[in-house]
Amino acid sequence: MSGHSKWHNIQGRKNAQDKKRGKIFQKISRNLYTVAKAGGPEPESNPQLRLEMDKARAANMPKENVKRAIDKASGIGGAKFEQITYxxxxxxxxxxxVLALTDNKNRxxxxxxxxxxxxGGSLGTTGSVSYLFDRKGYxxxxxxxxxxxxxxxxxDVLEAGGDDLKTFDDRFVIFTDPKELAKVRNSLQKKGYKLDTSEIKMIPKTVTEVPxxxxxxxxxxxxxxxxxxxxxxVYEAAKLPKHAE
Incomplete structure (x- = not known):
């Protein structure tokens, strides 16, 4: 019986790890699609695509998964994806x-x-909550x-053209005008900085606590x-109470 329990525990951990790895690959695939769609499928001329491909390699994502995501952005295979915000x-x-990438809007x-x-929530109409967010380079x-x-x-951030800097124990977070993101990113990379993230995000103007x-x-x-x-x-204009974090 103990042997069965041990196997069950190990299998449970493996399933959880596989699920977590799958979610990581899923997110990287979407990012690869998005940046390849915006800046082209060639990493030599698309610095953001190179960054996402580096993340894929660091996560041990299979090369065929990377290629498939980029092929989608190029229209190879026939499927047409579009970004929709809910x-x-x-x-x-x-x-x-909620930012989605879909080939079937109804689904x-x-x-x-x-x-x-x-x-206990409800889907709103376009504009119902977007006024609570600012679109920023991140x-x-x-x-x-x-x-x-x-x-x-x-x-260095000001010299590169960034708008704001927030400092945390483990990271620097830089905000830019969305149109200036590529310029700021390239300037920081030329200074030798290695970027962990570079994207357009919806930043909440105010954050309310969840009851x-x-x-x-x-x-x-x-x-x-x-x-x-x-x-x-998923962009949130909310935070959990401290006891629930």
Missing amino acids: EGYGPGGTALM TASAIRAAFSHH IVILRKGLDKDEDGMLE SDKVQQYTGLLDELNENDDVQD
Whole structure:
């Protein structure tokens, strides 16, 4: 019996690891598609695509998965994907924006609407919550192994054309005008910085706390949305209470 329990535990851990790895590959695939669609499928002329391909290699993502994502962006294989943003209200009136990449709008809209409904929320109309967010260029540089203090980083960010810098123990986060993202990114890379993230994000103007009695519903909604293969990203104008983090 103990041997069976041990096998069951090991299998459970393996399944959890496989699921986590699958989600990582899924996110990288979507990012590869997005940047290849925006800047072209050739890494030599698309720095952002090179960055995503480096992430794929670091995650041990199979080469055929990388090629398939880039081929989708090039229209190879016939499937046509488009990005769609959905807006809605989560439990307690929390505001959420969901960015999806889909080849079937009806399927995706139905699944996202159901996710909100399952967890005490509702899908809204275009513009219902987007006014609570700013569209920003978003760059992350990890501080590990980086010999640069906040003042020095700020000087380089301003020189590169960035708008703002936030400093955390493990990373620098840089915000830019979306139209200036490529320029700022390229400038920082020329200075020798290795970027962990470089993308356009919806940044909440204000963040409200999820009511304590709605935390389980709220996290359930996020889980269901993130488990959807069509969902690329979920932007939140909300935060969990400290005891639930």
